[in-house]
Amino acid sequence: MESLTLARRLFLKKITGLGALVTMSFTTQKVLAGNRAALTSVRVAQSNEDHTRVVFDLSGAIEHDLFTLTGPNRVVIDLKNVRKSAALISDDHETNLLNGIRSSIRNNKDLRVVLDLKGKARPRSFMLQPNDQAGHRLVIDMHATQLSPTPVKTNQQQRQKKKKEIVIAIDPGHGGRDPGAVGRKGTREKDITLAVAKKLKKVISATPGFKAVLTREGDQFVVLRKRVEKARKHQADLFISLHADAFKSPRVEGASVYALSLNGASSEAARWIAEKENASDLIGGISLDDKDDLIASVLLDLSQSATIQDSLELGSDVLKHLGKVGKLNKDQVQQAGFAVLKAPDMPSILIETAFISNPKEERRLKSSKHQHKIAKAIFSGIKTHMKNRLA
Ligand SMILES: [Zn+2]
Numbered sequence: 001m002e003s004l005t006l007a008r009r010l011f012l013k014k015i016t017g018l019g020a021l022v023t024m025s026f027t028t029q030k031v032l033a034g035n036r037a038a039l040t041s042v043r044v045a046q047s048n049e050d051h052t053r054v055v056f057d058l059s060g061a062i063e064h065d066l067f068t069l070t071g072p073n074r075v076v077i078d079l080k081n082v083r084k085s086a087a088l089i090s091d092d093h094e095t096n097l098l099n100g101i102r103s104s105i106r107n108n109k110d111l112r113v114v115l116d117l118k119g120k121a122r123p124r125s126f127m128l129q130p131n132d133q134a135g136h137r138l139v140i141d142m143h144a145t146q147l148s149p150t151p152v153k154t155n156q157q158q159r160q161k162k163k164k165e166i167v168i169a170i171d172p173g174h175g176g177r178d179p180g181a182v183g184r185k186g187t188r189e190k191d192i193t194l195a196v197a198k199k200l201k202k203v204i205s206a207t208p209g210f211k212a213v214l215t216r217e218g219d220q221f222v223v224l225r226k227r228v229e230k231a232r233k234h235q236a237d238l239f240i241s242l243h244a245d246a247f248k249s250p251r252v253e254g255a256s257v258y259a260l261s262l263n264g265a266s267s268e269a270a271r272w273i274a275e276k277e278n279a280s281d282l283i284g285g286i287s288l289d290d291k292d293d294l295i296a297s298v299l300l301d302l303s304q305s306a307t308i309q310d311s312l313e314l315g316s317d318v319l320k321h322l323g324k325v326g327k328l329n330k331d332q333v334q335q336a337g338f339a340v341l342k343a344p345d346m347p348s349i350l351i352e353t354a355f356i357s358n359p360k361e362e363r364r365l366k367s368s369k370h371q372h373k374i375a376k377a378i379f380s381g382i383k384t385h386m387k388n389r390l391a
Pocket of ligand 1: 181
């Protein structure tokens with residue numbers, strides 16, 4: 001579904017160039033007993049003239065269907081097994097794109113919500129898991145497809161336009177006083193990650209249109225946050241952290257790739273908000289000082305979940321290529337709360353290249369030839385991802 005991917009990307013660009021939130025309405029309703037989910041509030045926000053977001057706050061995870069109708073233009077969302085709610089009864093749901101919201105009950109159990117539009121729009125929907133600030137949410141993003149044929153470029157888009165190269169930040173895990181995992185023959189993870197990183201940088205730098213930066217150049221200790229800061233300073237488009245796994249059993253083998261999990265992300269989002277100066281430059285230069293923390297967290301949350309989605313796609317492209325040069329431990333991208341992956345605006349993955357605790361893989365990890373193969377596989381995955389992304 002390329003169009004969805006594109007819509008998401010546009011959405012991310014929009015949110016980073018966020019203007020003003022003009023309409024926000026909050027309605028709460030007590031969650032009633034029973035196994036049907038309740039819609040507890042509906043929030044409508046307009047981030048710029050051709051983008052409107054509707055957020056449904058829900059008492060639990062739900063399933064939904066979404067489709068569009070024309071004459072007049074409208075978006076229809078069926079919320080499965082959700083009861084009708086007073087949250088929908090409100091007049092202030094109007095934006096440049098949205099005329100109003102209606103609802104009705106279908107099949108005695110589903111809630112059908114109709115968003116009446118002022119013109120054609122491309123909708124996208126996704127569920128967000130609960131975090132410290134909010135519960136289950138269904139988000140509908142709508143982009144006008146005819147209101148504004150030449151959208152105003154945001155700072156970030158302009159910056160990206162000026163920048164000719166795709167910048168990849170390569171993060172060799174561990175270093176200095178932190179050796180990382182150690183193999184049975186004494187191979188240290190920190191040396192392997194640096195060796196692979198340098199080869200990856202070489203492969204990337206040899207390719208026109210790409211540039212690579214390392215978060216550490218030698219055997220030094222660098223705290224995780226500094227690694228992300230360094231990548232951001234170079235305006236990196238992607239962040240690739242390199243590691244080698246270890247396990248009790250010497251038989252366990254294969255590469256795995258991680259992206260950030262939403263749970264890991266949400267507490268970090270809360271932390272970013274605590275540091276408002278940092279947070280403001282993360283979401284495209286808008287100041288959060290005059291917005292309340294709830295809005296700020298919704299914005300960061302949305303931008304982060306789009307980034308995680310991007311990271312998952314990047315990770316799966318890289319996994320495919322790693323599978324051609326060695327065994328895979330997990331053939332799906334895993335998700336965890338790694339601190340080094342928590343930049344809300346930069347797709348980031350962590351690659352466990354192999355198990356240093358497996359004697360056969362330890363030997364391969366030490367081989368310069370094999371390190372080069374790993375580097376080339378990672379870069380092939382990156383190129384595949386960037387090609388799909390720009391398509
Ligand atoms: Zn490691």
